[in-house]
Amino acid sequence: MNILFIGSGAVGSYFAGKLSQTGAAVSLQARSDYEHVKIHGVHIHSVDGDFHYQPRHVVRDAAELPAKPDYAVLCIKVVEGADRVALLKNAVGPDTAIVLLSNGIEIEPEIAQAYPDHEIISALAFIGVTRTAPGHVHHQAYGHLSLGSYPSGLSDKARWLSEAFQSAGVLCNADADIATARWQKCVWNAAFNPVSVLTGLDTGRILNGQEGLIRALMQEVVAIAAAVGHPLPDTLVDKSIHGTKKMAAYKTSMLVDLEAGQPLETEVILGNAVRAGHKAGVPIPHLETVYALLKLKEAQRDRCSEVMSVSNQNAGNRLHTPFRPGA
Amino acid sequence: MNILFIGSGAVGSYFAGKLSQTGAAVSLQARSDYEHVKIHGVHIHSVDGDFHYQPRHVVRDAAELPAKPDYAVLCIKVVEGADRVALLKNAVGPDTAIVLLSNGIEIEPEIAQAYPDHEIISALAFIGVTRTAPGHVHHQAYGHLSLGSYPSGLSDKARWLSEAFQSAGVLCNADADIATARWQKCVWNAAFNPVSVLTGLDTGRILNGQEGLIRALMQEVVAIAAAVGHPLPDTLVDKSIHGTKKMAAYKTSMLVDLEAGQPLETEVILGNAVRAGHKAGVPIPHLETVYALLKLKEAQRDRCSEVMSVSNQNAGNRLHTPFRPGA
Numbered sequence: 001m002n003i004l005f006i007g008s009g010a011v012g013s014y015f016a017g018k019l020s021q022t023g024a025a026v027s028l029q030a031r032s033d034y035e036h037v038k039i040h041g042v043h044i045h046s047v048d049g050d051f052h053y054q055p056r057h058v059v060r061d062a063a064e065l066p067a068k069p070d071y072a073v074l075c076i077k078v079v080e081g082a083d084r085v086a087l088l089k090n091a092v093g094p095d096t097a098i099v100l101l102s103n104g105i106e107i108e109p110e111i112a113q114a115y116p117d118h119e120i121i122s123a124l125a126f127i128g129v130t131r132t133a134p135g136h137v138h139h140q141a142y143g144h145l146s147l148g149s150y151p152s153g154l155s156d157k158a159r160w161l162s163e164a165f166q167s168a169g170v171l172c173n174a175d176a177d178i179a180t181a182r183w184q185k186c187v188w189n190a191a192f193n194p195v196s197v198l199t200g201l202d203t204g205r206i207l208n209g210q211e212g213l214i215r216a217l218m219q220e221v222v223a224i225a226a227a228v229g230h231p232l233p234d235t236l237v238d239k240s241i242h243g244t245k246k247m248a249a250y251k252t253s254m255l256v257d258l259e260a261g262q263p264l265e266t267e268v269i270l271g272n273a274v275r276a277g278h279k280a281g282v283p284i285p286h287l288e289t290v291y292a293l294l295k296l297k298e299a300q301r302d303r304c305s306e307v308m309s310v311s312n313q314n315a316g317n318r319l320h321t322p323f324r325p326g327a
Numbered sequence: 328m329n330i331l332f333i334g335s336g337a338v339g340s341y342f343a344g345k346l347s348q349t350g351a352a353v354s355l356q357a358r359s360d361y362e363h364v365k366i367h368g369v370h371i372h373s374v375d376g377d378f379h380y381q382p383r384h385v386v387r388d389a390a391e392l393p394a395k396p397d398y399a400v401l402c403i404k405v406v407e408g409a410d411r412v413a414l415l416k417n418a419v420g421p422d423t424a425i426v427l428l429s430n431g432i433e434i435e436p437e438i439a440q441a442y443p444d445h446e447i448i449s450a451l452a453f454i455g456v457t458r459t460a461p462g463h464v465h466h467q468a469y470g471h472l473s474l475g476s477y478p479s480g481l482s483d484k485a486r487w488l489s490e491a492f493q494s495a496g497v498l499c500n501a502d503a504d505i506a507t508a509r510w511q512k513c514v515w516n517a518a519f520n521p522v523s524v525l526t527g528l529d530t531g532r533i534l535n536g537q538e539g540l541i542r543a544l545m546q547e548v549v550a551i552a553a554a555v556g557h558p559l560p561d562t563l564v565d566k567s568i569h570g571t572k573k574m575a576a577y578k579t580s581m582l583v584d585l586e587a588g589q590p591l592e593t594e595v596i597l598g599n600a601v602r603a604g605h606k607a608g609v610p611i612p613h614l615e616t617v618y619a620l621l622k623l624k625e626a627q628r629d630r631c632s633e634v635m636s637v638s639n640q641n642a643g644n645r646l647h648t649p650f651r652p653g654a
Contacts (some may be wrong), residue, residue, distance in 0.1 A: 198525050199623040209626050213619035216612070285543070285612035292540035293620070296526035299536050 001025065001160070004062060004069035005055075006087055008033040010129040011101065012075030013042050013137045015145070018168040020053040027057035027065060029091070034060050036134035045132075046139035048169075061090055068093025071121075071161060074111075075101045079263035085114040097121055097157045099147070103189065103253075104268025105182045106276065108150045121158045122178045123147035124185055144171035148178030183225035184232055188240050189269045191217035193254035194290040197264065197297060204249025211241065213286070220284040221273055227280035258301070266294050328352065328487070331389060331396035332382075333414055335360040337456040338428065339402030340369050340464045342472070345495040347380040354384035354392060356418070361387050363461035372459075373466035375496075388417055395420025398448075398488060401438075402428045406590035412441040424448055424484045426474070430516065430580075431595025432509045433603065435477045448485045449505045450474035451512055471498035475505030510552035511559055515567050516596045518544035520581035521617040524591065524624060531576025538568065540613070547611040548600055554607035585628070593621050 001024065005016040008030035020026045030037050041054035057065055062072070072091040076082055088098060088111070097119040100107055108122055128141035147162055149155045154162075154176045165172035175181050191214045195206055206214060218237045225232050233239075244250070254264050274291045277284040328351065332343040335357035347353045357364050368381035384392055389399070399418040403409055415425060415438070424446040427434055435449055455468035474489055476482045481489075481503045492499035502508050518541045522533055533541060545564045552559050560566075571577070581591050601618045604611040 195620065195623070198620050200627045201623055205626065205630070206623060209623050210619040213616060216616075286616045288543075289540060289613045289616035290620075292537040293522065293525050293617075296522070296528055296533060296536050299532065300527045303532070 001071065001164070002027070002056075002067065002069040003071045003073060004029060004065065004091055005073045005075055006062070006091060007075035008037060008042075008131075008135075009075060009077075010131040010137050011125050011127065012073070013131065013135075014044060014046075014127065014129050014139055014143070015075070015101070015125070015165070015170065016055065016073075017042055017044050017051065017053045017137075018170050019164060020055065021051065022164065022168045024164060024168075025056050026053075027059065027069065028055040029059050029062055029087075031060065033134040034058065040135050043136050044139055045137070047141065048139070048143070063090040065091075068096050070095065071097050071099050071157070073099040073101055073123075077257075077263070077265055078102045078104050078107050078268040079265055080267070081263065084111060088115065092118055097155075097161075099123055099161065100150075101125060101145075102268070103185070103265055104272060105179075105186045106272045107182075107268050112150065119155060119157060120150040121147055121155070121161065122150040122182070124178070124181055126185075144173070146173040146175045146178060146181045148175040148181070151179060152177055177230075180225070180230040180232070183221070183228075183230045184236065186269065186273055187218050187221045187225075187232065187236060188244070190221050190273050190287065192244070193252045193265075193269055194294045196252040196255040197258050198290065198293055200255070202249040202251045202255075203244050203247070207241065207245060215241065216286045217290065220277070220282070220287045223282050224273055224277040224280060224284065227282045228276050258297075264294070264298060266291075266298060270294060328398065328491070329354070329383075329394065329396040330398045330400060331356060331392065331418055332400045332402055333389070333418060334402035335364060335369075335458075335462075336402060336404075337458040337464050337466075338452050338454065339400070340458070340462075341371060341373075341454065341456050341466055341470070342402070342428070342452070342492070342497065343382065343400075344369055344371050344378065344380045344464075345497050346491060347382065348378065349491065349495045351491060351495075352383050353380075354386065354396065355382040356386050356389055356414075358387065360461040361385065367462050370463050371466055372464070374468065375466070375470070390417040392418075395423050397422065398424050398426050398484070400426040400428055400450075404584075404590070404592055405429045405431050405434050405595040406592055407594070408590065411438060415442065419445055424482075424488075426450055426488065427477075428452060428472075429595070430512075430592055431599060432506075432513045433599045434509075434595050439477065446482055446484060447477040448474055448482070448488065449477040449509070451505070451508055453512075471500070473500040473502045473505060473508045475502040475508070478506060479504055504557075507552070507557040507559070510548070510555075510557045511563065513596065513600055514545050514548045514552075514559065514563060515571070517548050517600050517614065519571070520579045520592075520596055521621045523579040523582040524585050525617065525620055527582070529576040529578045529582075530571050530574070534568065534572060542568065543613045544617065547604070547609070547614045550609050551600055551604040551607060551611065554609045555603050585624075591621070591625060593618075593625060597621060 004027045005012045006029040016026050016028055038058040041052055043052050099121045101123040112120055124146045127143045129139045132138050149158045154174055162172045162174035222232050257264050270291050274287055331354045332339045333356040343353050343355055365385040370379050426448045428450040439447055451473045454470045456466045459465050476485045481501055489499045489501035549559050584591050597618050601614055
């Protein structure tokens with residue numbers, strides 16, 4: 001099996017590396033890291049032991065590959081300006097399964113529409129991992145996966161991929177209901193990420209001060225998930241809170257992105273949940289409030305960037321007005 | 328009539344100056360500005376024309392006054408650490424009316440409890456005014472007052488004071504229902520102030536992006552006000568939004584305070600409204616959310632201050648947990 005990872009960020013580089021170690025034919029499509037990775041490969045500094053690997057092929061564009069891969073694993077953040085459909089264009093042949101390894105909910109429909117004849121596998125990573133330099137990744141914590149066929153079930157290719165990760169030492173859960181797994185992860189993400197961005201605080205300080213707000217946000221996500229056919233366990237909110245309290249205080253990925261000047265996963269983590277809630281008629285005033293504030297916060301940051309960048313004077317207004325007066 | 332203004336901030340200095348110009352016997356209790364004002368008086372740079380005045384007496388403590396004043400006008404922000412009861416202690420004689428000229432709702436009960444035998448006049452300022460240096464105040468916009476007896480009505484002393492301001496050229500509305508006037512001002516304040524602090528944006532950018540959030544917050548304050556016996560006009564939210572759109576984009580006082588490292592009027596503008604809403608059983612999820620976020624934002628700022636101040640290592644945790652899970 002030939003596997004192409006598209007995206008040389010921390011998540012893609014790490015999981016590609018784990019599969020590489022089993023001798024699988026793993027290639028990497030890189031952009032800014034292309035030169036470095038082509039020559040030096042990728043170094044993973046990991047809590048589980050450092051390792052290095054050289055991908056079978058390192059390409060700037062999948063058109064350079066000698067053959068279409070069996071799996072095209074798209075490992076990029078789903079943010080404004082990330083053209084996922086275009087990135088997959090030269091990567092998929094008739095028999096290529098598309099694997100979407102990204103945060104968020106409802107990230108699949110856009111790809112399913114653009115590639116209606118391709119099998120789609122949806123995957124979630126639970127990992128603390130950071131790209132520290134070109135071709136260098138620091139793996140700090142966790143490192144497991146959930147994956148399943150989209151919209152549900154487990155195809156042969158999904159099972160094979162899950163087993164390949166397992167044999168590479170990656171705890172990989174083959175989940176026939178991956179959409180529900182996405183909602184479950186969203187319960188944590190949609191609560192902690194926006195609150196951390198709006199306040200600048202880590203999970204410990206947030207829970208110490210306003211656990212009630214986090215619970216209210218989580219409960220609304222649980223209510224949306226149930227309304228759209230993905231009921232979650234009653235105990236999930238309590239377990240998420242207690243689990244987070246047991247962890248070391250943690251700076252969310254969205255706050256890290258904000259501080260690094262990176263685009264935020266606001267729409268796939270929060271916007272898609274809010275839209276699903278509106279469509280299903282679920283009252284979600286707490287989520288609406290943090291979503292509206294987060295859009296303003298993004299606008300404020302964009303404005304600061306505009307002031308700093310004279311070449312960016314025609315930047316469009318990125319504000320959305322998703323709020324429903326009186327909702 | 329002898330009138331003592333306690334607090335040499337922008338609001339107190341300005342209105343004391345206006346009364347001074349009519350020849351009224353106006354004294355000023357100053358703290359950090361004492362030396363400067365005692366020698367040089369106060370300079371007001373005003374859109375309506377600059378002026379200068381020398382208060383009758385300038386004191387550090389009201390105990391230094393030759394006689395107790397007829398009015399003790401307390402002009403300080405009601406924030407954590409501001410001991411209003413102590414500030415009034417030496418200022419009030421048996422016949423002194425206490426005038427509370429501060430932002431917020433329900434700012435009177437604490438004073439009424441401490442001084443049960445004194446007349447209390449409650450006053451609101453609508454003014455754009457900034458202290459630029461000791462004894463120097465810049466008056467940029469507006470400049471009118473509403474005042475009335477607490478809890479309601481218009482005493483002779485309230486009428487006299489209102490007329491004194493009128494004769495000083497200050498538009499002063501003698502309002503027999505000042506509590507309702509406070510709720511009306513709170514509709515604007517409780518919406519725009521927290522959103523500006525959480526996003527760093529002025530009124531123009533906020534309304535351009537998320538008018539719906541502002542409307543939802545305003546509507547909740549209107550609902551609380553009605554539930555606690557202060558019904559406001561149905562048209563108030565629309566009028567507030569349209570009025571703000573017509574104004575030049577405006578940086579709220581709370582955002583100015585945040586950026587200047589000053590304590591925020593979170594509790595009297597937002598916390599008191601939230602508590603009144605809870606007590607009255609009014610659903611206020613949007614207000615609860617911004618209140619919880621604002622408390623976290625304050626905690627984050629305090630934490631930054633603590634890091635900077637080694638002498639402050641025993642600072643208590645100022646976090647409150649006002650959130651009602653499931654509310």
